[in-house]
Amino acid sequence: MKEKLIVSFSPHLHKKESTSRIMWIVALGLIPAGGAGVFIFGYSALRVILLGVISALLTEAAIQLLAKKKVTLLDGSALITGLLLAYNLPPEVPFWIPIVGSFFSIAIGKQAFGGLGQNIFNPALTGRVFLMASWPKYMTTFTSPLNYDAVTSATPLAFLKEGRALGHISYLDLFLGKRAGCIGEVCILALLLGAAILFIKGYISWHIPLTYIATVGLFTYIFGANGLFSGDWLFHILSGGLCLGAFFMATDYVTSPLTRKGQVIFGVGCGLLTAVIRLWGGYPEGVSYAILMMNAATPLIDRFTKSRVYGRA
Amino acid sequence: MKKLFSEFIKGVIGENPTFVLVLGLCPTLAVSVSVINGIGMGFAATFVLLGSNVIISMIKNFVPERIRIPCYIVVIATFVTITELFMKAYSPALNRALGIYVPLIVVNCIVLGRSEAYASKQTVRDSLFDGLGMGVGFTLALILISAIREFLGSGTIMGERLIKGFEPAFVMGMPSGALLVIGLLLAFFNLLKGRRA
Numbered sequence: 001m002k003e004k005l006i007v008s009f010s011p012h013l014h015k016k017e018s019t020s021r022i023m024w025i026v027a028l029g030l031i032p033a034g035g036a037g038v039f040i041f042g043y044s045a046l047r048v049i050l051l052g053v054i055s056a057l058l059t060e061a062a063i064q065l066l067a068k069k070k071v072t073l074l075d076g077s078a079l080i081t082g083l084l085l086a087y088n089l090p091p092e093v094p095f096w097i098p099i100v101g102s103f104f105s106i107a108i109g110k111q112a113f114g115g116l117g118q119n120i121f122n123p124a125l126t127g128r129v130f131l132m133a134s135w136p137k138y139m140t141t142f143t144s145p146l147n148y149d150a151v152t153s154a155t156p157l158a159f160l161k162e163g164r165a166l167g168h169i170s171y172l173d174l175f176l177g178k179r180a181g182c183i184g185e186v187c188i189l190a191l192l193l194g195a196a197i198l199f200i201k202g203y204i205s206w207h208i209p210l211t212y213i214a215t216v217g218l219f220t221y222i223f224g225a226n227g228l229f230s231g232d233w234l235f236h237i238l239s240g241g242l243c244l245g246a247f248f249m250a251t252d253y254v255t256s257p258l259t260r261k262g263q264v265i266f267g268v269g270c271g272l273l274t275a276v277i278r279l280w281g282g283y284p285e286g287v288s289y290a291i292l293m294m295n296a297a298t299p300l301i302d303r304f305t306k307s308r309v310y311g312r313a
Numbered sequence: 314m315k316k317l318f319s320e321f322i323k324g325v326i327g328e329n330p331t332f333v334l335v336l337g338l339c340p341t342l343a344v345s346v347s348v349i350n351g352i353g354m355g356f357a358a359t360f361v362l363l364g365s366n367v368i369i370s371m372i373k374n375f376v377p378e379r380i381r382i383p384c385y386i387v388v389i390a391t392f393v394t395i396t397e398l399f400m401k402a403y404s405p406a407l408n409r410a411l412g413i414y415v416p417l418i419v420v421n422c423i424v425l426g427r428s429e430a431y432a433s434k435q436t437v438r439d440s441l442f443d444g445l446g447m448g449v450g451f452t453l454a455l456i457l458i459s460a461i462r463e464f465l466g467s468g469t470i471m472g473e474r475l476i477k478g479f480e481p482a483f484v485m486g487m488p489s490g491a492l493l494v495i496g497l498l499l500a501f502f503n504l505l506k507g508r509r510a
Contacts, residue, residue, distance in 0.1 A: 112500075130482075130484060133483060133484035133489065134482030134483050134484040135480065
């Protein structure tokens, strides 16, 4: 019964939508970025994606069978978790990293909380942060793009953190994905293409992604360099996992606020945390931590931005 | 005899301080990185529990109601000091590994909890067995948690490498790993309890 109820704020309009339909179209929207990742990093990237997805699906089915619940593989949510987790991994990780990561995402990040709709944290990011804290060596070894020989290379943000020159990477390289990084985050063009599908279908609104990206841009423009108002904001927007996170992970229905006002607060909060971690934190990149921290704040945001009941003060 | 045994066994299973009463989590989270630390902590706490339960049960009729807690703390602190000095003398390595958590047994809520809830109302003999049971229950819980954490977090059990090529997950050695393991074990034991009921 509980699965049949739709939790939303008024007005409660009804149309021909279902969770599984939305999930499958989100999966469709993720395909361009994965395709670009496989093109840029070669077959090892495809291997990581397949292992991540298969492990996520198997874990979901196994836990639902063990708990004697209905097996809901066809709603596509486990597939998306597996995809997103794989997109957040470097292309040359050992084969067991995506398997363990997907298992953790589904088992601890999602099913331990009660399954789809009950999880506090984005499952894919939960898995990624677990891997990051457990095997940092593999999670921070990146390979150079369009090389296919697994030549290791640092990400642009890691270059920046170490204070090294970035001269050889142009904005166009960043936009098209010719840089080291995680599989799904590198090609901004493909990410925008996928996000456009979701925008056109109305599955995501501008509130979270736009405020998120704009806050990171503004904050890094003001504080990104030694003097004020001279930071390289475009670089910060195009590098790291910001676009992947802003369009596909911060907008997760379950773990982001329900109201428009709440979504703006959520986006700005994600942006501030990401920029602070990037500029002054210990890690070069902070998108996953920022989104997870704001996930934790989501119930609070929802409580304070609840729409007023009509006719009452 | 049967009653004494049930006093003892309730601390191990029915009212296990870690998994049922969920007391004393601070040292549990902090020292359960390796099995040897868990055993050391468990024995130290068991000794303190035994001593304080017996003494407090003896003095229960002489301690004025309003100052009982400070009195209990003095008794507990005495036994903790004995434990700490003993550990420093005979096992300095373990003392270094456990660090501040040995003196902190003074404020361990299992110890004070048993004094207040049990020893101050029961006979000396029952309190002795209650303390022993609680101590053994705490020690077993610590050994279980630390075995899982040591294996996953550094690939060893009691310092012995078990599986070649197993790459340990650093997070299990960190506080977050302890919370994960304790949470999952609690869920598991509650599941078992639900099955039986």
